[in-house]
Amino acid sequence: MSEAADAEGTTGREIWIEKYRPQTLEDVYGQEDIVDRLRSYIEQDDLPHLLFAGPAGVGKTTSATAIARAVYGDDWRGNFLELNASDERGIDVVRDRIKNFARASFGGYDYRIIFLDEADSLTSDAQSALRRTMEQFSDNTRFVLSCNYSSKIIDPIQSRCAVFRFSPLGDDAVRKQVEAIAETEGIELTEDGLDALVYAAGGDMRRAINSLQAAATTGEVVDEEAVYLITSTARPEDIEEMVQSAIDGEFLAARSKLETLLVDTGMAGGDIIDQLHRSVWEFDLDERATVRLMERIGEADYRITEGANEQVQLEALLASLAAASDEYE
Incomplete structure (x- = not known):
């Protein structure tokens, strides 16, 4: 166990996502191409x-x-x-805090850096103000904008930036980091527990580390059962069994499995849709049937996102699969 955890007598008093946050670009997992380009900007002292x-x-x-x-x-x-x-999405933030920081005096450096997280939450007016601010202070300020969807950033801002598209982390990158943390913290992590963490993370390193820390507080060993319990995630085989029952025309069996996931496991409808989408290609279906299944998943996902009842939409999805069971034979 680490010195910090040992001194406090328990695992998990410190937030691991901050404790193990990489301090240098070289420590960033799974984004090698992006890291190489960023390092090149820094080495050439030419940061856009x-x-x-x-x-x-x-x-x-x-x-x-x-x-x-x-x-x-x-x-x-x-x-x-x-x-x-x-x-802080209003136009006043752009006009006041950002401008005041950009105007402030500083010594020894050619520019300062302003990092605007979740920039796609900025209103259109705020983005327009930000564009003008980027123009005014381009000599002594560099902006780094972070967003989930670049399409929500207005074109004039995108054209002023070097755009980097971060992809979900690969399983190997997540696995490597989780193993390193478990070893440092003295956690007994089983192989199936590690596989479950990687699966539950879905390419999100923060989720993987948080899940590991939460699972480590439930017992001495972090195994598959502990991970799926703490993350309210269904085993892939449970999702596959549910859909396979519907495809085979056994609607009641599929509905029973769905109710277990929603009530006993405590999963949200959107999470079930996400896991179902990840498992689509695991079913023994021809391409035409898989396309139809994807279409039904997409329709259910849209309706749930728009506020429809999750259980009703998921049962309707299973019912449509069961009703069309002859198509899958």
């Missing part, structure tokens, strides 16, 4: 405005702070402003 786009937990914020550490060293906190646009 940056736009990081991608899902949660893949290294966008970590890369931004790592850039600041590389450029400023121990002075990075005084030359790096981090704002979360989802909390």
Whole structure:
């Protein structure tokens, strides 16, 4: 067990996603091509405005702070402003806080860095103001914008930035980091537990580390059962069994399995849809049948997203599969 955990007498008092957050670009897992390009900018002292786009937990914020550490060293906190646009999305933030920071005097460096997290939450007016601010202070300020969907960022801002698209982390990257943390913390992690963590993470390193920490508090061993329990995630085989029953025309059996997932496991309908989407290609279906299944999954996902009752939509999905069972034979 680590010194910190040992001193406190228990596992999990410290938030591991912060404790093990990479401090340098070289420590960022699973984004090698992006890291190489960012390192090249820093080495050439030619950092442009940056736009990081991608899902949660893949290294966008970590890369931004790592850039600041590389450029400023121990002075990075005084030359790096981090704002979360989802909390402060109004135009006043752009006009006031960002401009005040950009105008402030600083010594020894050609520019300061402003990191705007979740920039796709900015209103259209705020983005227009931000574009003008980027123009005004381009001589002494570099902007790093982070978002989940680059399509929500207006074109004038995108054209001023070097765009980096972060992809979900590969299983090997997640596995490597989780194993390293488990070893450092002295956690007994079984092979099936590691597989479950990687599956539950779905390419999100933050989710993997949080799940490991949560599972480590439930007992001495982190195994498959502990991971699926703590993450409210269904085993892939349970999802496959449910859909296979529907495909075979056994609607009542499929509905029973669905009710177990919703009530006993405590899963949300959207999570079931996500896992079902990941398992589509595991079924022994021809391409035509798989396309039809994907179409029904997409329809159910849209309706749930728009606010429809999750259980009703999922049962309707299974019913449509059962009713068309002859198509899958």
